[in-house]
Amino acid sequence: MMTETDSSPKQYRDLVGKSVLQRTCEQFIANPRIDRVLCVIHADDRDLFQTATARLDSTKLLPPVTGGAERQESVRLGLEALADMNPDYVLIHDGVRPFVSQEVILRVLDHLDSDHPAILPAVKVSDTLKTRGATGHIEGTVDRSKIWAAQTPQGFAFETILNAHRTALATDQHHFTDDTALMEHNDVPVLIVEGDGANIKLTTPQDMELGRKQLRMEATHMLSDIRTGTGYDVHAFEEGDAVLLGGVEIPHSRKLKGHSDADVVLHAITDALFGALADGDIGSHFPPSDPKWKGAASDQFLVYAVDRLKARGGKLAHVDVTVVCERPKIGPHRDSMRERISQICSLPVDRVAVKATTSERLGFTGREEGIAALSTVTIRLPLPDDYWDAHD
Numbered sequence: 001m002m003t004e005t006d007s008s009p010k011q012y013r014d015l016v017g018k019s020v021l022q023r024t025c026e027q028f029i030a031n032p033r034i035d036r037v038l039c040v041i042h043a044d045d046r047d048l049f050q051t052a053t054a055r056l057d058s059t060k061l062l063p064p065v066t067g068g069a070e071r072q073e074s075v076r077l078g079l080e081a082l083a084d085m086n087p088d089y090v091l092i093h094d095g096v097r098p099f100v101s102q103e104v105i106l107r108v109l110d111h112l113d114s115d116h117p118a119i120l121p122a123v124k125v126s127d128t129l130k131t132r133g134a135t136g137h138i139e140g141t142v143d144r145s146k147i148w149a150a151q152t153p154q155g156f157a158f159e160t161i162l163n164a165h166r167t168a169l170a171t172d173q174h175h176f177t178d179d180t181a182l183m184e185h186n187d188v189p190v191l192i193v194e195g196d197g198a199n200i201k202l203t204t205p206q207d208m209e210l211g212r213k214q215l216r217m218e219a220t221h222m223l224s225d226i227r228t229g230t231g232y233d234v235h236a237f238e239e240g241d242a243v244l245l246g247g248v249e250i251p252h253s254r255k256l257k258g259h260s261d262a263d264v265v266l267h268a269i270t271d272a273l274f275g276a277l278a279d280g281d282i283g284s285h286f287p288p289s290d291p292k293w294k295g296a297a298s299d300q301f302l303v304y305a306v307d308r309l310k311a312r313g314g315k316l317a318h319v320d321v322t323v324v325c326e327r328p329k330i331g332p333h334r335d336s337m338r339e340r341i342s343q344i345c346s347l348p349v350d351r352v353a354v355k356a357t358t359s360e361r362l363g364f365t366g367r368e369e370g371i372a373a374l375s376t377v378t379i380r381l382p383l384p385d386d387y388w389d390a391h392d
Helices: 020-029 043-052 071-082 102-113 158-170 179-185 205-222 264-277 299-311 331-345 387-391
Strands: 089-092 118-124 129-132 138-142 148-150 154-157 191-194 225-239 242-245 248-251 254-256 315-324 352-357 370-381
Touching (some): 020 043, 071 158, 102 154, 102 191, 154 179, 242 370, 248 331, 264 299, 264 315, 264 370, 299 315, 299 331, 315 331, 331 352
Parallel strands (some): 118 191, 315 352
Antiparallel strands (some): 089 154, 225 370, 315 370
16 A cells, blocks of 8 residues: 555555545546546656556546646646547546545536636635745735635636637746636636635645545444344254364364355354344345255355445444354364454454353253354444434
């Protein structure tokens, strides 16, 4: 994973499991009003770009264009690459602003629809602004009533911005720091619309860390429906030479009897997951009367339950299981079982607990007639939009 000490350009660095650029592109690809997404990159960055965008499976993403020595030239080259498509509008965005919202994108597009040729999203400055003199002392206080901090995406009528860049090139004007400044120079009115304070530009290591914290907080907030489920299963012994527990074969004088492979541990975990999801039980999804599941490996049952969780946008947070038996001894195999369960569930092993106990020679497990397993799982799901309305 890349860190703030990585020397690669910021747009290619890791931001909680995805590159900054991937997160930025995803916001535009997800917008139904955006037809194409084009990235302008440095000539030396093609491998970095391919790695950073490898998981962006969308026909909207065009092959990248090589930029110039300065930002202004890079923008012009990007616009020229779109000239044959001749879109109505173009949005020009900083690749290191991954927190742009759909609301801001649509606000810019809506005002372009209203015949404004140039749109600047911005936020009103709330801090007191001072001017500093050569000696380091305050020289004065700036009237902030008309001061707005510019953001992106800046939106333009395509022909207007392309012609402005071509004119700047022809007249050898290369000093514009953003595209609305070029519009101002050409006496094209630029409308300021409300931006978003969360739409930060990741410039410094501190910005990157702030971005990571923001994403983690958003993920926690989104998955705030925390649920637990319990599962219980039991299988009797029959003649054999090993038992399968938690996906691990353990030598023993007998084996467990069942319609599938009789892995009592995986069955208990699977049932606990279905319980947390309020989604039936293992028998309703995999009926023992169905010959399809005769001798089936139980890991596929657990994978299926985990996939049901993922399909609802959830995450598995923790698995706890207790095995009840006199023999075989679980302790020597505990770590192998934890590792295997973590692999099946795609869960870090430090979130998997395996415990064992006896029943003090009481009951069927005490008589060594079989093995029982109890499991508790914790999951996180997104809260439905109407949750609080229904629970007020």
